[in-house]
C-alpha cells in the first residue's frame with residue numbers, strides 16, 4: 001500500500017468511526033429523558049416554614065376558633081355568616097397541618113417532632129372539619145359540639161406543651177380572652 005493510499009484508507013476509517021460514534025451518541029441521547037421531564041418528588045425543594053407557632057396560634061388558630069365559638073354561642077342568622085364560619089373552620093383545620101410541618105420559633109421543631117403534639121394538632125383539624133360540616137349543614141347543635149371538643153383539645157395541648165410565657169411574648173386580644181373587646185358584627189345577606 002503506497003503512503004497516500006494508506007492515508008486515504010485511514011481517513012476513510014476515521015470518517016466511518018466518527019459516523020458510528022455520532023450514531024451511537026445520537027441513539028444514547030434519544031434514550032435520555034427530555035430536559036423538561038417532570039422531576040421526581042424526592043427532588044422537590046424542601047418545605048420552608050415562614051412563621052412561628054406563637055404567631056400561628058395568635059393570628060390563625062385563635063382567630064379562626066373564635067368565630068366557631070361565637071357562632072356556637074349565637075347561631076348565625078344569615079347565609080353569609082354561616083359561610084364565614086365554614087371558612088374559618090377550614091382555615092383552622094389547615095393550621096393543624098401547618099403545626100405538623102414546623103415553624104421558625106425556638107421550640108417549634110421540637111414540638112413538631114413530638115408524637116403527642118402531632119396527635120393533638122391532627123385532632124384540632126378533625127374537630128375543625130366537624131365544625132365546617134356543621135356550618136355547611138346549618139346545624140347549630142353540631143357546631144356547638146365541635147366547638148366544645150375544640151376547646152377541650154386546645155386546653156389539653158396547652159397543658160402539655162405551652163410555656164407560661166409565649167416564646168415570642170405574643171398573646172391574644174380576642175373577645176373570649178378579653179370581655180371588653182368589641183363584639184363581632186354579623187355578616188348580612190344582600
Ligand code: HEC
Nearest residue numbers: 054057062065117120121124154157161162166167171172
Ligand atoms: C398541638 C398543640 C396545640 C393545640 C391543639 C393548640 N395550641 Fe395554642 N399553643 C400551643 C403552643 C405550644 C403554644 C406556645 C407557642 C409559643 O410560645 O411559641 C400555644 C400558644 C397559644 C396562644 C398564644 C399564647 C396566649 O396565651 O395568648 C394562643 C392564643 C393559643 N395557643 C390559642 C389556641 C387555641 C384557641 C387553640 C384551639 C382552637 C389552640 N391554641 C390549640 C400548642 C397548641
